[in-house]
Amino acid sequence: MKKTFYVTTPIYYVNAKPHLGHAYTTVLADTMNRFHKILGEETFFLTGTDEHGDKIVQAAQKAEKTPQEYVDEISGLFKNLWPQLNIQFDKFIRTTDPDHKKCVQRILQLVYDKGDIYFGEYGGYYCFGCERFYTEKELVDGLCPDHKKPPTYLHEENYFFKMSKYQEWLIDYIKANPDFIQPQAYRNEVLAILKEDIGDLCISRPKKRLKWGIELPFDKNFVTYVWFDALINYISAIGWPDGEKFKKFWPAYHIIAKDILKPHAIFWPTMLKAAGIELYRGLRVHGYWKVDETKMSKSLGNVVDPLSMKDKYGVDGFRYFLMREMHLGHDGNFSEKNLIERFNSDLANDIGNLFNRTLSMISKYFGGILENKDLSFEPKDKDLIKLGEDSLKKYIESFKGFKTAEGLENLMVFVRSLNKYIDSSAPWTLYKEKKLERLSTVLWLVLMSLKKVAYALWPVIPESSEKMLASIGWENMPNTITLEDEISNWTPWDIKEKLPKGLNLFPRKEVFKEQDIKEEKKGKEKQDYIDFELFKKIDLRVGKIIEAKKHPNADKLLCTKVDLGEGKIRSIVAGIAEYYDPTELVGKNVVVVANLAPRKIRGVLSEGMMLAIHTKQGLKVLTAEDDIEQGSKIS
Template sequence: MSNETFYLTTPIYYVNATPHLGHAYTTILADTMARFQKLRLGPERVYFLTGTDEHGDKIAQAATQTGESPQAYADRISGIFQETWRRLGLAPNQFIRTTSEPHKRAVQRLLQQIYDSGDIYFGEYGGQYCFGCERFYTEKELQDGRCPDHQTTPTFIKEQNYFFRMGKYQDWLIDHIRHHPDFIRPERFRNEVLSFLKDPLEDLCISRPRTRLEWGIPLPFDAQYVTYVWFDALVNYISAPGWPDGEVFQRFWPSAQHLIAKDILKPHAIYWPIMLKAAGLPLYRHLNVHGYWKIEEAKMSKSRGSVVRPLDLADKYGVDAFRYFVLREMTFGLDASFSEEALVARLNADLANDLGNLYSRVLKLIQRYYDGRISELPGERGLADATRVAVMGVTAATERFAFSEALAAIWNLVSATNKYLVTNEPWKADPEDAQTKAVLFSAAETLRAIAILLWPFLPQTAERMLQGLGVSEPLTSIHFDELLSSSWHLGSQERRVQEVEPLFPRIEVTVPRLKPAGTGAKPLPQKSPPLVPSPSEGGELGEGCIEQITIEEFRRIDLRVAEVIEAVAIPGSKKLVKLRVRLQDEERIVVAGLKEPYPPESWAGKRVILVANLRPTKLMGIASQGMVLAAEDESGRIVLLTPEQPISSGSKVR
């Protein structure tokens, strides 16, 4: 039996603020990956770590403002993080705090070890210091003389401190990154680090004088100084599992992977591996880097007053609906825009309509025809091939943290099951017919597979689905390989489906829309709030009637330049063509009704204007992820809208 293990960490979150969407997203990603690996390897071979970072200038300042001691302040905010993760259903193996005594001892041990090797020295340095980031910036790193994250002007500080000889290891780090292409992923962040390392690497100031800052871990070789917060925080990844001799450390560190947002790429991709090398410790396997959630095209930021509170959304729409939105909406490694309207659209279209209706239909028919009893499947199970494809797709995508792709693979199976039912129409058939029973029992078994596949992503929903299907065995006893079987192994057992309640009640919303000028404006109810009309919904307002919208409504429409990579005709359609397009680092499938004026062979290499945040719509069984814009004159002539001059794919149309 394999002894493979999986160790995954989130950043430890700084307690100068309470949790927001960015914190929740990273931790949900980690929780999802940990659950997936538990299905793949078994729960005892997976270790998931998160926690809070509690030392440094900002914590001391925040505590002063609230009238608390730094420790009392850290206790309170760390408690809020732990309670938030509990209410979001996140299940780490360990929650570490950097104010814990075992962590402090590990930091001092590592410092002493590196100091004894001669890689830490005492010196004087002057530089531009950002108190928000608690770090010095070079002139090259500043943007118009400001901190790129906080947009504040740094303060010049000159003082004596201890320094870590990072420059000594620069060539070694470059060589390691080049010879391990997946050390930092996605590739764009690997390239970013290599680009940064083209310039000489300055030694790192790793201390702060206690005359300026008391709230930190004292240096073991000079008690007049405390440890720089990054040299403290990064050590949590080995202190938590019990470095150097702890059983958990010995077992799990060889499989370590870190998960971070791109704003802390440099400390994790440069400081941390060099610290490990200097201490004679093996490096982590992968550094996985995700993008920002943006609000109105700007990074979410407490200092800028633009944050989304995860519990507000989870309380309003449900934990799993919130999880589904953030996992499905963001392509790993790229930025994504948050809007509550888009969350509701996903909930209604994907969860309530596609999954919820399928689940309800199958269970109700089994209750009506067979008194809810599911016995051994008569003959070979239909949809077995579609299930195998879904399992392989989910596995391949999840290993790369491509959770949006993984969910798309599951939804392909949902769609295949819906199509299977529509084709066979069991609601019109004789319940005593063996084929009817085979269709419904195959659909029920496929729903069981869907629930298991969904458990890493939507754990509460998956458990409700399995309970409704009469599955009693715990999820932790199920292995992904079992789903690849082509038959349903019930043996002599009989399952009985439960009463069906909606998995995701549809959200009815009222979206304010303006009537044509002069008629007054009243809110018009909608079943769901699409950002713009989809191709299947139309969008006609009537001849001569132009709907007025506000500038805020227009800003919700994300228009991007896309490069067409490939175009193919869709069999059975006179108008539709399937396009594979590139948006910067992302590829999408888009269905366009422009086959007659633009045959497939004319598309390759064209740059088109794409509505990039259109809710996905199925056309001829193909999920279209956007809309290509064209103009039509009075004669019916159609002209594709393209940029006037060459411009890179992904460029925003303003």
């Protein structure tokens, strides 16, 4: 039976336009999918959209549409975008698909019947504007990121998944399967998270507040929330439990960005375990693309939309850069300058020119057809063959590990050596000296090498790869021979028609001028400052401490009452218990950030921040002279 390969991207939330990050993840998945195709495997590639939740409902209202109309529209944007990047998915799943909903409910019921879902109380920060809970991490400076207002702490009853029950098992599993989560750094991170109590997972929302979701099969008053909906797409898409595709393709490789590591590395395996479903095969985690901010600054007038890069440099130029420049697990830096340099050196100068010069010679010396197929290799030819096979093998190994940058570098070693080989063989001299037999051997060897290079590049730059293969008279497109077999296949093929005189797939691009680079540097220096407007936003005031006591539930914190002369007394929690006795603080005039967002600290509300000086001896609260009026503004 054919080996199978199943790869997924996350399903993308339909409240935002696709950006560079989405594009990278999906191109990587497509590249991996195509790579396994040319390894001769039967593959399946899933992507899609995540369409439930409040944010969608609100966005729909704004657009004066029903949620369904709204998600239909945005989901379509994603679905139609990918083909423009030559991304060929096998299925595009939407969490509003009826099949998906049924599948989610079936799994919920299964886990519920098993006793791993219970009803309990939930408390969290709730924003009435958004009609949703936020985790502390999602809050920006203690405020709802959308409404910039402090959330309210609410209790309500909900359903929970007994995730903690599987914590020990998961630790053992990850330790026993080093390949399960990669790269290593993220595996370590997951193990670190698992050292602490992961708790149980709240999986529902009452319908009275959220209707746009999948109803719990065992309680009509609730819908499921986020993870029991979203993660299950990976198996609902292929027809769990009885579907043929599920039987054939599961388990999958999941590609994700590092921001959703925890749900995929912890929630999802425990969910699968609880449902008695085989775990996924591997999780592959990549970093972020940083986009050079100065390039995007308005003052320079050179704002760059990364997706427009494909229009400027072609789909393949863009895809190549993404795959070549991002080292799996690390953050990458996206800049047009780097893209141009990479495009010119690898694609235009090395690969493109190599194809062009070879075709040109075959055309000039043999009228476009290499007839002599009776080749005899000299030692230097055999060296080239050895080197080519080695580099292609390394390429395959790297790609199997999702390390595209490393793989492409290995392939470039072969490409460079081909340019060297042409130079040292000097076909133009052979031609002058009429050594036509040797000349045809040299050109065949280069041509056969080019076939391998073009073939190996198909996963990354499919369109160009196909053009390259066609240009050298090899019309048998991928799937007729596996890449691994092709590596050691050094037999000439029939060239039926004259090969073209040249092939200019990647015309060189203009390099950035020095001027631009200097301006870029100038912009960078500016970033180290904050502007005056920003400073003005900070409201510093003098306040008198009228009461101070230890925090009931924390060693390092003091709870104080501070009078800012505004008619009400503020409660401020300060992390200075190690340095001050509560009594010695009372009566002091201190400096307070008056407009800092309120926040609960270990259960006590803090409505401001007391400034303090970090001295070698410890913290010293910044004080003002005693006769200064409370509420005085500092600037």
